[in-house]
Amino acid sequence: MINSRFFNRSELLGFLALAVLLFLILPLSLDIFRLNLVAKYLTYAFVGIGLVLCWGYGGILSLGQGVFFGLGGYCMAMYLKLEASSVANTKIQSTPGIPDFMDWNQLTSLPFFWKPFHSFPVTLLAILVVPAFFALIIGAAMFKRRVGGVYFAIITQAIAAILTILIVGQQGYTGGINGITDLRTLHGWDIRTDHAKFILYFVEVVLLFGCIVAAQFIRLTKLGRILVAMREQEDRVRFSGYSVANFKIFAFCAAAVFAAIGGAMFTLEVGFMSPSFVGIVPSIEMVIYTAVGGRMSIFGAVWGALLVNFAKTSLSESFPQLWLFGLGALFIAVVLAFPNGLSGIWADHIQPRIDRLLASRKSKSAAGLIADGAPAE
Amino acid sequence: MLVGHQPKDFLLAVSGLTVSFDGFKAVNDLSFYVEENEIRVIIGPNGAGKTTVLDLICGKTRATSGSIQFRGQELTKLRENEIVQAGVGRKFQTPSVFEDLTVFENLEISFPRGRTVFGSLTFQRDDTVKQRVEEVAEMIFLKDRLNTYADQLSHGQKQWLEIGMLLIQDPDLLMLDEPVAGMSVSERAKTAELLNRIIKDRSVLVIEHDMKFVEDIAHKVTVLHQGQILSEGTMEHVKNDPKVIEVYLGH
Numbered sequence: 001m002i003n004s005r006f007f008n009r010s011e012l013l014g015f016l017a018l019a020v021l022l023f024l025i026l027p028l029s030l031d032i033f034r035l036n037l038v039a040k041y042l043t044y045a046f047v048g049i050g051l052v053l054c055w056g057y058g059g060i061l062s063l064g065q066g067v068f069f070g071l072g073g074y075c076m077a078m079y080l081k082l083e084a085s086s087v088a089n090t091k092i093q094s095t096p097g098i099p100d101f102m103d104w105n106q107l108t109s110l111p112f113f114w115k116p117f118h119s120f121p122v123t124l125l126a127i128l129v130v131p132a133f134f135a136l137i138i139g140a141a142m143f144k145r146r147v148g149g150v151y152f153a154i155i156t157q158a159i160a161a162i163l164t165i166l167i168v169g170q171q172g173y174t175g176g177i178n179g180i181t182d183l184r185t186l187h188g189w190d191i192r193t194d195h196a197k198f199i200l201y202f203v204e205v206v207l208l209f210g211c212i213v214a215a216q217f218i219r220l221t222k223l224g225r226i227l228v229a230m231r232e233q234e235d236r237v238r239f240s241g242y243s244v245a246n247f248k249i250f251a252f253c254a255a256a257v258f259a260a261i262g263g264a265m266f267t268l269e270v271g272f273m274s275p276s277f278v279g280i281v282p283s284i285e286m287v288i289y290t291a292v293g294g295r296m297s298i299f300g301a302v303w304g305a306l307l308v309n310f311a312k313t314s315l316s317e318s319f320p321q322l323w324l325f326g327l328g329a330l331f332i333a334v335v336l337a338f339p340n341g342l343s344g345i346w347a348d349h350i351q352p353r354i355d356r357l358l359a360s361r362k363s364k365s366a367a368g369l370i371a372d373g374a375p376a377e
Numbered sequence: 378m379l380v381g382h383q384p385k386d387f388l389l390a391v392s393g394l395t396v397s398f399d400g401f402k403a404v405n406d407l408s409f410y411v412e413e414n415e416i417r418v419i420i421g422p423n424g425a426g427k428t429t430v431l432d433l434i435c436g437k438t439r440a441t442s443g444s445i446q447f448r449g450q451e452l453t454k455l456r457e458n459e460i461v462q463a464g465v466g467r468k469f470q471t472p473s474v475f476e477d478l479t480v481f482e483n484l485e486i487s488f489p490r491g492r493t494v495f496g497s498l499t500f501q502r503d504d505t506v507k508q509r510v511e512e513v514a515e516m517i518f519l520k521d522r523l524n525t526y527a528d529q530l531s532h533g534q535k536q537w538l539e540i541g542m543l544l545i546q547d548p549d550l551l552m553l554d555e556p557v558a559g560m561s562v563s564e565r566a567k568t569a570e571l572l573n574r575i576i577k578d579r580s581v582l583v584i585e586h587d588m589k590f591v592e593d594i595a596h597k598v599t600v601l602h603q604g605q606i607l608s609e610g611t612m613e614h615v616k617n618d619p620k621v622i623e624v625y626l627g628h
Contacts, residue, residue, distance in 0.1 A: 222491060222500040225482050229475040236473040239435060240487045240542065241461035242497075250494045 014299040022205045032194045039201045039269040041309035046262025048290040048301030049215045050255030056295035058251040059231030064156030065259045065286045067163050068131040070278030072260025077273035079123035080183035105172030120187050127264045135256035139249035164279035179274025204265045215298050288331045294343030388413045388580045394443035403429045405604040416581045418591045421601035427584045431552050435467040436460045466548030470555050472535035476528035484510045487542040517541035533564035552582045
């Protein structure tokens with residue numbers, strides 16, 4: 001019968017290996033600066049998990065995930081900024097109690113869409129709902145009209161560009177090109193200390209595993225199989241009685257929510273949010289992380305985000321000009337040679353070797369006990 | 378409404394159906410009626426508009442004018458998935474199955490339950506589903522291939538799988554586009570046997586070129602030519618119609 005367990009053997013190993021790495025090895029071996037960098041890399045893993053569902057499984061390539069990453073990040077940043085802009089903190093401004101960049105831009109009162117972000121629960125809700133709603137509108141507009149493939153990718157890219165221009169242009173409302181900076185406390189808790197960074201790292205890893213489990217759950221339901229079916233035979237799905245558009249909208253919204261959680265964590269880990277994490281280039285980079293890790297593998301996406309960002313940091317520290325070329329070359333190499341990325345290399349080349357090694361060892365030890373030799377598996 | 382009410386309850390009533398692609402009328406003012414439990418075969422030379430007629434009925438192509446009534450429901454206004462839910466199933470000419478899924482999963486997706494987004498998130502593979510899938514798999518000669526990925530099936534097996542996927546939908550009207558094309562002789566015989574079994578209790582609309590096969594199964598034959606009906610009736614009648622002999626059988 002078809003495997004009915006939540007994780008199969010190799011997925012369980014992947015899950016455990018990742019858990020040991022993120023919960024034990026990295027926190028114990030890295031200093032707080034490096035650990036905070038890892039936390040930053042991991043925020044992209046959330047985007048990657050969403051892309052695995054949406055792109056890997058559903059075949060919907062979005063080159064605009066930075067939009068949702070940014071929306072999540074900005075929602076969090078708005079809350080933190082309001083907390084940092086208390087009347088006491090901003091009494092030197094001409095209008096105390098509003099964020100500093102608003103004051104510089106001659107705003108005299110808080111814009112209406114900032115007001116809900118005084119409340120922490122509303123902010124948490126907004127981080128999930130705002131990007132999902134945005135994705136719903138884009139998805140409904142595109143998928144109901146049967147816009148797909150390359151056209152959809154180009155449109156998402158255009159949306160990423162538009163949102164960046166909007167944020168940069170509306171400086172008084174958004175903080176402009178500098179973004180929202182000088183964030184201090186989360187619900188009264190200082191996020192800038194080493195201790196806070198340590199705690200936030202673990203909060204993020206727990207959330208990441210929550211998202212991995214959620215994505216795995218979706219993948220194993222019939223909806224997950226319909227996504228795969230849709231990727232190859234859209235018409236057959238339609239003529240099996242399903243509304244293809246609705247399933248695409250769902251996958252796109254789910255990917256948006258995952259990206260938004262990553263974005264919100266990014267704001268907390270890094271301490272600011274700016275349009276440079278929203279636009280075309282970061283959106284494409286997010287796709288590259290996923291492609292390198294393996295777009296068909298949830299764990300692959302996490303490894304891709306970690307490894308490519310690690311390479312980015314180390315390479316751009318030593319060769320700042322070369323990094324972008326390196327990233328482009330990596331993407332081309334992966335697409336040409338390993339379409340399923342690192343997880344594909346693992347599944348096709350490394351896993352079979354390990355299995356063979358284990359099998360031969362098992363048969364040797366079994367041969368000593370049972371004359372018949374090892375069982376088939 | 379009594380005016381224009383059909384004297385007889387047809388399952389499918391196509392009337393005045395026209396579709397034009399950039400002025401070219403692929404189907405031109407076509408009218409025909411299919412009764413309950415009738416097996417109708419559509420034949421005609423290449424480009425006669427046979428596949429287009431099926432496309433129009435299942436909603437893949439939108440009609441320019443005319444009406445398609447299915448059990449009194451107007452199909453031209455429904456979306457593809459709504460037409461399926463109304464009880465019309467369609468098999469395509471080239472086998473379209475989900476190659477990255479197993480035979481079991483292919484059939485399960487076609488099982489008519491949990492067709493909404495949230496329905497499919499909460500869908501449970503219970504005994505009803507398993508039994509039905511196994512039952513259908515046995516009918517389509519794939520009982521021992523349930524865990525095989527569909528890309529490893531032969532061309533004929535893929536055709537059967539797609540027929541199975543339609544069967545599990547349990548449609549009232551089954552539309553088959555060249556179901557035996559590209560099959561070996563033995564596969565063809567098995568398919569005829571399969572079709573004869575599944576056409577019970579439902580109406581079937583078949584496009585086929587294989588005349589022997591048509592003679593075997595058809596109750597009534599409709600001959601299309603240039604988007605219009607050239608002749609209609611029993612196979613015997615159609616075969617002896619001079620117009621048909623001229624454009625089709627005579628070649």
